[in-house]
Amino acid sequence: MTNTQEFAPLSIAVALPAYRRALVERMLQRLLQENGEMSADWYVSHAAEADVTLRLPPDEGADPSASLLAELRRPDGGRETLTIEWPWRPGALLAALQRIARLLRSGAAGSADARDALAWQWLRRWSELALEARGRLLELRMGGQVVALMDARLGYWYAANQVLPDAAQFVTALARDSYSIELGQATPPPLLRPVSIKPLLWQLGVRSGHYGALPALRQRGGLRLKGWPYLAAGGPKAYAELIQKLRGGFNTAASLRDSGLAAAGLVDGFLNACLVCDFFHGETAEPAASAPAPVPVPAGVFAGAQMRPGNEQAVIASIRRSLHAGTP
Amino acid sequence: MSEIKLLFAGPMGAGKTTAIRAISEIEPISTEVENTDFSESDKAETTVAMDYGELTLDSGDKLRLYGSPGQKRFEFMWPLLAQGALGVVVLLDNSRPEPLADLEDFLSAFSGLIEAGRVVVAVGRLETHPQPGLDDYLASVSRRGQFLPVIGADVRRRDDVVGMLELLFEQIESTASTAAAAVAAGAAGDDEWLQFVQRARAQ
Amino acid sequence: MTQASLNLPEALRGALDTALRELHQRIPAIMGCVVATVDGRLVAHIIDNEADPQRIAAMIGSMVALGESIGRETRIDRSQYVVVNASNGLLYAQRVPSRRELFVVSTLARPTTNLGLVLHETRSAAEEIGQAVDGWLEQQQTRLAAAASTAEA
Numbered sequence: 001m002t003n004t005q006e007f008a009p010l011s012i013a014v015a016l017p018a019y020r021r022a023l024v025e026r027m028l029q030r031l032l033q034e035n036g037e038m039s040a041d042w043y044v045s046h047a048a049e050a051d052v053t054l055r056l057p058p059d060e061g062a063d064p065s066a067s068l069l070a071e072l073r074r075p076d077g078g079r080e081t082l083t084i085e086w087p088w089r090p091g092a093l094l095a096a097l098q099r100i101a102r103l104l105r106s107g108a109a110g111s112a113d114a115r116d117a118l119a120w121q122w123l124r125r126w127s128e129l130a131l132e133a134r135g136r137l138l139e140l141r142m143g144g145q146v147v148a149l150m151d152a153r154l155g156y157w158y159a160a161n162q163v164l165p166d167a168a169q170f171v172t173a174l175a176r177d178s179y180s181i182e183l184g185q186a187t188p189p190p191l192l193r194p195v196s197i198k199p200l201l202w203q204l205g206v207r208s209g210h211y212g213a214l215p216a217l218r219q220r221g222g223l224r225l226k227g228w229p230y231l232a233a234g235g236p237k238a239y240a241e242l243i244q245k246l247r248g249g250f251n252t253a254a255s256l257r258d259s260g261l262a263a264a265g266l267v268d269g270f271l272n273a274c275l276v277c278d279f280f281h282g283e284t285a286e287p288a289a290s291a292p293a294p295v296p297v298p299a300g301v302f303a304g305a306q307m308r309p310g311n312e313q314a315v316i317a318s319i320r321r322s323l324h325a326g327t328p
Numbered sequence: 329m330s331e332i333k334l335l336f337a338g339p340m341g342a343g344k345t346t347a348i349r350a351i352s353e354i355e356p357i358s359t360e361v362e363n364t365d366f367s368e369s370d371k372a373e374t375t376v377a378m379d380y381g382e383l384t385l386d387s388g389d390k391l392r393l394y395g396s397p398g399q400k401r402f403e404f405m406w407p408l409l410a411q412g413a414l415g416v417v418v419l420l421d422n423s424r425p426e427p428l429a430d431l432e433d434f435l436s437a438f439s440g441l442i443e444a445g446r447v448v449v450a451v452g453r454l455e456t457h458p459q460p461g462l463d464d465y466l467a468s469v470s471r472r473g474q475f476l477p478v479i480g481a482d483v484r485r486r487d488d489v490v491g492m493l494e495l496l497f498e499q500i501e502s503t504a505s506t507a508a509a510a511v512a513a514g515a516a517g518d519d520e521w522l523q524f525v526q527r528a529r530a531q
Numbered sequence: 532m533t534q535a536s537l538n539l540p541e542a543l544r545g546a547l548d549t550a551l552r553e554l555h556q557r558i559p560a561i562m563g564c565v566v567a568t569v570d571g572r573l574v575a576h577i578i579d580n581e582a583d584p585q586r587i588a589a590m591i592g593s594m595v596a597l598g599e600s601i602g603r604e605t606r607i608d609r610s611q612y613v614v615v616n617a618s619n620g621l622l623y624a625q626r627v628p629s630r631r632e633l634f635v636v637s638t639l640a641r642p643t644t645n646l647g648l649v650l651h652e653t654r655s656a657a658e659e660i661g662q663a664v665d666g667w668l669e670q671q672q673t674r675l676a677a678a679a680s681t682a683e684a
C-alpha cells in the first residue's frame with residue numbers, strides 16, 4: 001500500500017493513435033483490475049480534459065515501443081508533463097501511475113497544502129482500517145520500515161522512541177518517504193509504553209479539512225457529539241459554536257457546512273478530527289444504551305469520587321431517566 | 329452505595345440556588361441570609377452554608393443536590409461539599425466584573441476533580457454580556473493544562489440545567505472508558521489520565 | 532477577595548468594640564471573640580491564638596445559618612445558638628438580636644471554662660450590640676425621613 005489514497009479517483013485519458021490507444025487502454029484496465037487499491041485511485045476516461053492525459057512524444061512517430069508523455073493537470077490548474085519509459089511493461093506503468101498520483105495529490109513542491117492532502121489520505125486509510133482491525137494493531141511503515149504500531153480502538157501509538165510525533169513533522173515525513181498502513185499483529189509490542197495518538201489524530205483531522213469530509217463521515221447519518229472534544233480547546237471560536245450545534249438537533253457534515261458557522265474547510269477539519277478521535281456517538285445507538293461495559297479503572301482516576309465505576313454507570317443511567325421523566 | 333450527590337459551585341449570584349430549584353423535587357433547604365456586601369452582588373439574599381435539594385431515582389436511591397456558597401471567604405465549604413460527589417457543575421456569571429478570575433478560583437479549588445473528568449463549567453448571561461466569550465474561557469482552561477467542557481447556559485431554564493448534567497455524565501463516562509482502556513492496554517499507573525492530558529496539552 | 536471586613540459608621544463601631552472588649556474581660560479562659568455579618572464578613576475581633584479571624588467570621592456565618600436551617604427542618608423552631616464542644620476548647624455562636632438581624636457574635640474559650648458562663652456573657656454582649664444596632668438603624672431611619680422631607684419641601 002503506497003500513499004496514493006485519494007479523495008476522488010483520478011481520471012486518465014489516452015490520446016494516442018488508434019492502434020496504440022487500444023493497447024494502452026487495455027493495459028490500464030488490466031492493471032486496475034489486478035491491483036485493487038489502484039482501482040480506487042484511477043479510472044479510464046474518454047473525456048477531453050482528464051487529470052492525466054497520455055500522449056506520444058512529438059518526435060516518436062509510429063514506434064510502438066516509444067515512451068509516453070503523461071500530461072498532468074494539477075488541482076491548482078497548473079500543468080506538468082512527465083515521461084513514462086517502457087510503458088508496455090506493466091510494472092513500469094504501475095510505478096508511473098503511483099508516482100503521478102502522489103504528485104497530483106501531495107504536490108511535488110511539498111507545499112503546506114499538499115501536506116494537508118497527505119493528512120487527509122492518511123486519516124482515510126486510518127479510519128478504514130480502524131473499522132476492519134478487530135483487535136489487531138495497525139502497522140505504520142515509512143520508507144519501507146515499520147516505524148510504529150497503532151491501536152485504533154484504544155487510540156494508542158507504540159514507537160521505539162515512545163514519543164508521539166508532532167503533526168507538522170509527521171506530514172513532512174509522510175511527504176518525504178512513502179508510507180503504508182496495514183493490519184498487523186494483535187498483541188501490543190513488549191516494553192513499549194503506549195502513548196495516546198489522539199493529539200496527533202486531532203491535528204491531522206484539522207489539517208485535512210480543506211480536502212473535505214472523510215468518507216467515513218459522509219457515510220454517517222446524523223452526527224452527535226459524545227462528551228466534549230477537549231482537544232478543541234484553544235482552537236478557533238467557531239469550534240465552540242460547532243460543539244453547541246453538534247450537541248443539539250440533527251446535523252450532518254453537509255448541513256454543518258451549509259450552516260455558515262465557519263468556512264467549509266474549517267468545518268470539515270473539525271468534523272474529521274472529531275471522527276478520528278472518536279468524539280461521535282455510534283450511528284444508531286442512543287447514548288444511554290451505548291454505555292460501555294463495566295471495566296476496571298485505575299484508582300487515581302476516581303480520586304474525587306467514592307463510587308465504583310460499574311455502580312456509577314447504573315447510577316448515571318438512573319439519574320438520566322429521572323431527569324427526563326421530570327421534564328414538564 | 330452510601331451517597332449519590334452532585335455539587336453546584338460558582339461565584340455569588342451565578343445561579344446555584346436557582347439551578348437546584350430547577351431540578352429538585354423537594355422545596356430546597358437553603359441557608360439564605362441577608363446580603364450585606366453589595367460590592368459583590370445587589371441580590372437581597374445569599375447562601376452562606378449550602379443549598380440542598382433532592383431527586384428520587386427509579387432505583388429508590390436519592391440524588392442529593394448541593395449548592396455551595398459563592399464568596400471566596402466561604403471556600404472552606406467547597407471541598408466539604410464536593411467530597412464524594414459524582415461531579416461538580418461550576419456556574420459562572422459573565423456579567424460579573426472579572427469572570428475569568430472567578431474561573432481561575434474554581435479551577436484551582438476543584439483541580440483534583442477536573443483531572444478525573446468530573447467538572448463542567450456553564451457560563452450565564454452571555455446574551456447580555458458576550459465578553460469574554462466561551463473561547464476565552466477555554467483558553468484560560470487550557471493555559472492551566474486542564475481540560476473541561478465550557479458551555480453557555482441559563483439556569484432559569486430547566487432544560488439548560490439538565491443539559492449541563494448530561495454533559496457532565498458524558499464526560500464522566502468518556503473518562504472512565506479511556507481510563508479503562510489504559511488498564512486494558514497495560515498502561516497502568518495512577519496518573520495515566522493526568523499524563524494523557526498533559527501530553528495532549530503539550531501538542 | 533482582598534478584604535472581607537466591614538467598615539462601620541464610627542458610633543456603631545465604638546459601641547461594638549466596647550462590648551467586645553468587655554466580653555473578653557468577663558470570661559476567664561477566653562481565647563477570642565468575633566463579630567461578623569450574617570453573610571460571614573468580619574466586623575470586629577479579639578483573637579488570642581493564631582486562628583484567622585476572616586476565616587472564623589465566614590465559618591460562623593455558615594454555622595449559624597446552618598443551625599437555623601436545621602431548626603426549621605426538624606421543626607424544633609428557631610435556633611438560639613450553636614455550640615462546638617471540642618476536646619481543646621469550645622466555640623459558641625449566636626445571632627445579634629436586633630430589628631434587622633445583620634450580625635452574629637461568637638466566643639472561643641478553653642475547656643476549663645464553664646459553658647453556662649460563656650453562654651450567659653456572650654448573650655448579654657449580643658444584647659448590648661443589638662441595642663447599638665437598633666439605635667443606629669433608628670438614626671438612619673430618621674435621617675432618611677429628614678432627607679425625604681427636605682426633598683419634598
Ligand SMILES: Nc1nc2c(ncn2[C@@H]2O[C@H](COP(=O)(O)OP(=O)(O)OP(=O)(O)O)[C@@H](O)[C@H]2O)c(=O)[nH]1
Pocket residue numbers: 338339340341342343344345346347371373374375376395396397398399452453454481482483484
Ligand atoms: N437575566 C439573567 N438572569 C439570570 C441568569 N442566570 C441566573 N439569573 C438570575 O440570577 C439570580 C441568581 O441567583 P441565585 O440562584 O440565588 O444565585 P447563587 O449562585 O445561589 O448565589 P449565592 O448563593 O449568593 O452565591 C437569579 O435571580 C436568577 O434568576 C441569566 O442567564 N440571565
Ligand SMILES: [Mg+2]
Pocket residue numbers: 344345346374375379395
Ligand atoms: Mg445561592
